[in-house]
Amino acid sequence: MIFRDELCIATNGRGTYDLSGNVHQLVAASGIETGMCHLFICHTSASLMLCENADPEVMRDLEAFMSRYIPDGDPMFAHTAEGPDDMPAHVRSILTHTDLTLPVSDKKCMLGTWQGIYLWEHRLAPHQRRIVVTVQGE
Amino acid sequence: MIFRDELCIATNGRGTYDLSGNVHQLVAASGIETGMCHLFICHTSASLMLCENADPEVMRDLEAFMSRYIPDGDPMFAHTAEGPDDMPAHVRSILTHTDLTLPVSDKKCMLGTWQGIYLWEHRLAPHQRRIVVTVQGE
């Protein structure tokens, strides 16, 4: 059985957005008991991430890490058509994930206690982000 | 057909642990001839990796690389609740993989000659790590 839907997320610019609730709702709606949930973000300047979901400082530290090694406006980058955060957004994207697959059991994603599902917007400006959700199983 | 099981791995602290044998055993036990094997680690401070399986110096070099750019105790990090290796473990985790999907044929994972499946423990102390294994196919 295959269930397919999409999430459209309006971001307020660079930062992380917790999708765990949205994904859990879609998995429950799919009616699929056991199988896999696949998330795919249709962009190359925003990505998906499973990360610690309890302490907001983790997200701040992740941003600090990315900013240290992939600073906006780095003169190394030639691709600046959309501004100083254009190429850094692509690099952040390829170093994290465009797709995630999560096991499903009892109509729920089998996440660990501290695992949250995040959209990571890498552009400074707000964007509309589209995520294709597929639940496959029995 | 869906087969589901779990691996529980007791680590001795930071380092890599070869799971290839464990995964091959579960794939054979699943009875699935052709399909996919999915591995999911239920943690945010340990990860999964496909890597060269012949020369132990590769693993030492990977640790050296991570330690250079994500050193324990980096003053950039505010999230230090569990010690100087807490936030570095989350960063190492998001830069590698929480889930892997491998093609299955003839009841075996179709790995290349030099590919091994590894759990990478990023915390310094020993931990119990749980990996959900799903084999899906015909």
Added chain:
Amino acid sequence: MIFRDELCIATNGRGTYDLSGNVHQLVAASGIETGMCHLFICHTSASLMLCENADPEVMRDLEAFMSRYIPDGDPMFAHTAEGPDDMPAHVRSILTHTDLTLPVSDKKCMLGTWQGIYLWEHRLAPHQRRIVVTVQGE
């Protein structure tokens, strides 16, 4: 329904190779309307990537980024059996992707407008690279 095939790509050494056309052809050939397409590269010194497909400077910038932080011949690396680009190729590989899963609808991969599917060869010399393609669905 499961469709399985392989792509064999002869690279000319380090750089990116657009596989989008090859993958779209195989997905169409599979006859599968709705489901998932999985790509798996059977190597640890070449990887897969979804990335911006319009401006060739993006690929040049990605190479510049990797070369800055993972330079060939770095004295930190002990694993140099196959030359100064041997260990850097493994590091680049673990920081990107060995497998990708893409949603399929109407017999096509549901890629965003700017997303292309790339093989990234990390070794300096030409290599033969093998990619297992699985399409699963209805």
